[in-house]
Amino acid sequence: MSRLLIKHARVIDPSQRLDEGLDILVVDGRVARLAERIEERDAQLIDAAGLVAAPGFIDVHVHLREPGFEYKETVATGAAAALAGGFTAVCCMPNTSPVNDTAAVTEFIRARAAEAGKARVYPIGAVSKGLAGEELAEMGEMVRAGAVAVSDDGRPVANGYLMRRAMEYSLLFGIPVVDHCEDTALAAGGVMHEGAVATRLGLKGIPAAAEDVMVARDVILAELTGARVHIAHVSTRQALDCVRQAKARGLQVSCEATPHHLALSDAAVAETSFDTNVKMNPPLRSAEHVQALLDGVLDGTVDCLATDHAPHHADEKALEFDLAPFGVIGLETAIPVTYDLLVRRHRLPLSRFVALWSTNPARLFSLPGGTLKVGSVADITLLDTEARLTVNPERFLSKARNTPFAGQRLRGWPAVAILGGEVAWRRERR
Amino acid sequence: MSVAASRLRGKDLVGIDPLTPGEIQLILDTADEMAKIAERPIKKVPALRGKTVVNLFLEPSTRTRFSFEVAEKRLSADSLSFSSSGTSVEKGETLLDTARNLEAMQPDFIVIRHRHAGAPHQLAKVLKASVVNAGDGAHEHPTQALLDAMTIRRRRGRLEGLVVAIVGDLQHSRVVRSNVMLLHRMGATVRVAGPPSLVPVGMEALGCEVYHRMEDAIAGADVVMMLRIQLERQGKMNFPTVREYYDFFALTPERLRLAKRDCLVMHPGPMNRGVEIDSRVADGPQSVILEQVTNGVAVRMAVLYLLAGGNGEPTAD
Numbered sequence: 001m002s003r004l005l006i007k008h009a010r011v012i013d014p015s016q017r018l019d020e021g022l023d024i025l026v027v028d029g030r031v032a033r034l035a036e037r038i039e040e041r042d043a044q045l046i047d048a049a050g051l052v053a054a055p056g057f058i059d060v061h062v063h064l065r066e067p068g069f070e071y072k073e074t075v076a077t078g079a080a081a082a083l084a085g086g087f088t089a090v091c092c093m094p095n096t097s098p099v100n101d102t103a104a105v106t107e108f109i110r111a112r113a114a115e116a117g118k119a120r121v122y123p124i125g126a127v128s129k130g131l132a133g134e135e136l137a138e139m140g141e142m143v144r145a146g147a148v149a150v151s152d153d154g155r156p157v158a159n160g161y162l163m164r165r166a167m168e169y170s171l172l173f174g175i176p177v178v179d180h181c182e183d184t185a186l187a188a189g190g191v192m193h194e195g196a197v198a199t200r201l202g203l204k205g206i207p208a209a210a211e212d213v214m215v216a217r218d219v220i221l222a223e224l225t226g227a228r229v230h231i232a233h234v235s236t237r238q239a240l241d242c243v244r245q246a247k248a249r250g251l252q253v254s255c256e257a258t259p260h261h262l263a264l265s266d267a268a269v270a271e272t273s274f275d276t277n278v279k280m281n282p283p284l285r286s287a288e289h290v291q292a293l294l295d296g297v298l299d300g301t302v303d304c305l306a307t308d309h310a311p312h313h314a315d316e317k318a319l320e321f322d323l324a325p326f327g328v329i330g331l332e333t334a335i336p337v338t339y340d341l342l343v344r345r346h347r348l349p350l351s352r353f354v355a356l357w358s359t360n361p362a363r364l365f366s367l368p369g370g371t372l373k374v375g376s377v378a379d380i381t382l383l384d385t386e387a388r389l390t391v392n393p394e395r396f397l398s399k400a401r402n403t404p405f406a407g408q409r410l411r412g413w414p415a416v417a418i419l420g421g422e423v424a425w426r427r428e429r430r
Numbered sequence: 431m432s433v434a435a436s437r438l439r440g441k442d443l444v445g446i447d448p449l450t451p452g453e454i455q456l457i458l459d460t461a462d463e464m465a466k467i468a469e470r471p472i473k474k475v476p477a478l479r480g481k482t483v484v485n486l487f488l489e490p491s492t493r494t495r496f497s498f499e500v501a502e503k504r505l506s507a508d509s510l511s512f513s514s515s516g517t518s519v520e521k522g523e524t525l526l527d528t529a530r531n532l533e534a535m536q537p538d539f540i541v542i543r544h545r546h547a548g549a550p551h552q553l554a555k556v557l558k559a560s561v562v563n564a565g566d567g568a569h570e571h572p573t574q575a576l577l578d579a580m581t582i583r584r585r586r587g588r589l590e591g592l593v594v595a596i597v598g599d600l601q602h603s604r605v606v607r608s609n610v611m612l613l614h615r616m617g618a619t620v621r622v623a624g625p626p627s628l629v630p631v632g633m634e635a636l637g638c639e640v641y642h643r644m645e646d647a648i649a650g651a652d653v654v655m656m657l658r659i660q661l662e663r664q665g666k667m668n669f670p671t672v673r674e675y676y677d678f679f680a681l682t683p684e685r686l687r688l689a690k691r692d693c694l695v696m697h698p699g700p701m702n703r704g705v706e707i708d709s710r711v712a713d714g715p716q717s718v719i720l721e722q723v724t725n726g727v728a729v730r731m732a733v734l735y736l737l738a739g740g741n742g743e744p745t746a747d
Contacts, residue, residue, distance in 0.1 A: 196635040200447070200635070273552070320549050322547065
């Protein structure tokens with residue numbers, strides 16, 4: 001029997017409304033006991049004095065690029081980056097090549113993740129075959145193979161009829177339908193948020209309305225179908241209002257916010273003088289929307305945080321702003337960026353922070369973890385809320401370096417990631 | 431009235447946006463001096479002797495490229511021009527590759543025209559050479575705005591207090607952005623007008639008043655500047671037809687009468703006669719369109735000269 005004893009941690013587990021100094025005993029990969037003082041002779045010891053112990057953080061929105069784009073990232077490097085960012089589980093989007101629209105690809109990704117032995121990887125299957133937005137992919141087969149949700153992320157499900165049918169069909173499996181909400185006709189080839197900054201820079205804008213109208217449609221379809229609908233990377237005031245109203249009406253609509261949409265605004269495109277590492281979709285919004293998103297996190301409209309980790313090769317980003325691909329990585333910066341912003345600066349209670357990164361995503365996507373209840377899987381993140389470090393992309397375990405946060409000094413970093421009762425990653429002392 | 435700066439702060443001229451009023455005035459004052467060179471029998475000074483200028487025109491352009499080439503020759507620089515309508519990526523290389531290849535030839539200046547906004551800025555960050563923006567996408571065209579300002583100033587003696595109306599496709603125009611920023615910074619009142627479907631969001635934040643009806647914008651104006659309708663950049667959803675555009679937004683003799691009697695008529699060229707401007711106006715007594723072209727050479731000489739570190743009398747050697 002393998003035993004792990006975590007001593008002197010401040011245990012924060014929103015699933016049990018727990019926030020107190022406790023020891024945690026893990027036996028055979030499961031939480032065995034939580035108590036003020038546990039003595040255990042044959043256990044591996046971790047002194048967590050000064051650290052927060054939380055149920056392992058979960059990122060429900062990453063792109064691992066395998067199969068097909070291994071030069072950007074692989075399941076193994078992405079899962080390693082996840083652990084180094086404090087995440088014990090991630091959900092990966094299906095826009096690979098081939099697209100994850102069959103059980104075979106779902107199985108392949110799971111096999112790759114098992115070989116890597118890093119963070120747990122839960123594939124998200126495609127809504128439509130080939131992400132083409134025309135025919136439903138084999139949702140049931142993919143769910144059977146381990147898919148936890150469906151999405152055409154990277155693009156919206158533009159066809160309202162297809163979306164309606166996908167939502168209805170998802171009821172058979174009780175999985176959420178995740179939508180990248182964008183009316184591409186309205187987005188019209190834009191490359192940043194439409195507003196005064198884009199106008200000054202002469203860049204084509206993506207109006208907030210492109211997101212708003214699609215979120216509104218999805219909420220209406222959620223009501224029609226009764227499906228679980230999760231809005232990916234919500235970034236606008238009106239989209240949030242729409243989700244807020246949906247919740248008030250009792251619909252099963254949830255949404256996520258990314259660290260970059262919370263921490264940065266469209267001003268960054270001007271400030272960095274067209275740095276393509278601030279180009280992503282949805283784009284960084286104006287201050288008004290950033291404030292609305294922050295309010296949405298603080299008032300609970302935003303259910304969870306997620307990175308939309310989108311690795312690209314440096315050569316792909318070293319292009320004109322118009323031509324560089326959308327997307328930034330986030331796994332290895334998400335926790336300090338959001339801790340520093342939400343907990344330290346905006347006084348979000350730490351238990352809410354843990355809920356946003358663990359309890360809620362586990363519940364929304366019906367994943368193991370998200371709790372430290374006795375008997376649950378021992379995926380645990382130890383967080384050093386006092387650590388103050390500078391983001392150094394050279395040290396990333398991800399293959400990619402396309403972060404907008406390079407050089408930022410941030411407080412609140414993951415210290416140890418425990419996966420099924422084993423220490424899977426530990427921050428090196430420098 | 432601002433006081434002219436003694437020199438430019440940056441190594442590059444990527445736009446009007448980074449310039450102070452003092453720097454703008456310095457360039458305009460220097461350009462006035464440079465204009466005198468063209469009046470001499472030998473139109474050449476040795477100010478940039480031994481300096482290499484690469485004119486990198488990655489978007490079709492004739493007059494701006496020629497204007498830079500003339501300016502470079504009058505300053506005795508060694509210049510070479512490269513024209514292509516492709517982007518880096520179409521050639522399979524990155525913008526960074528392009529930059530490094532150019533740098534390897536050790537030029538002192540890179541004058542760049544690029545289809546995409548921000549390309550000169552991205553290059554300027556990594557190159558040791560001085561980068562001069564000769565137009566980037568729908569972003570900036572700083573030497574155009576400077577030559578426009580020079581033309582107005584030479585005719586009216588000042589910029590401050592003037593009312594300048596700019597009319598046309600505001601969405602796709604780099605000329606309007608640079609002009610609004612420059613004229614606003616120098617104390618002019620700038621009005622812009624165009625079909626509402628071609629007015630970018632937040633335009634007024636650049637320092638202008640936005641009108642939809644052209645007549646309202648040009649009423650009582652000291653200067654009317656017409657923008658080229660970039661027919662090749664229009665989708666079919668921005669305005670109905672060229673015919674209807676002429677009905678509502680062309681500068682005709684009748685409309686020009688709404689402006690001040692001595693109002694200047696300007697156009698950055700090339701003109702679409704009969705689309706945004708009526709030939710009777712383009713060729714009429716109030717038109718300074720060809721002066722703009724002449725002044726373009728002087729402004730570009732001034733910019734290159736100042737970026738090379740010049741600050742004294744350009745004609746002395």
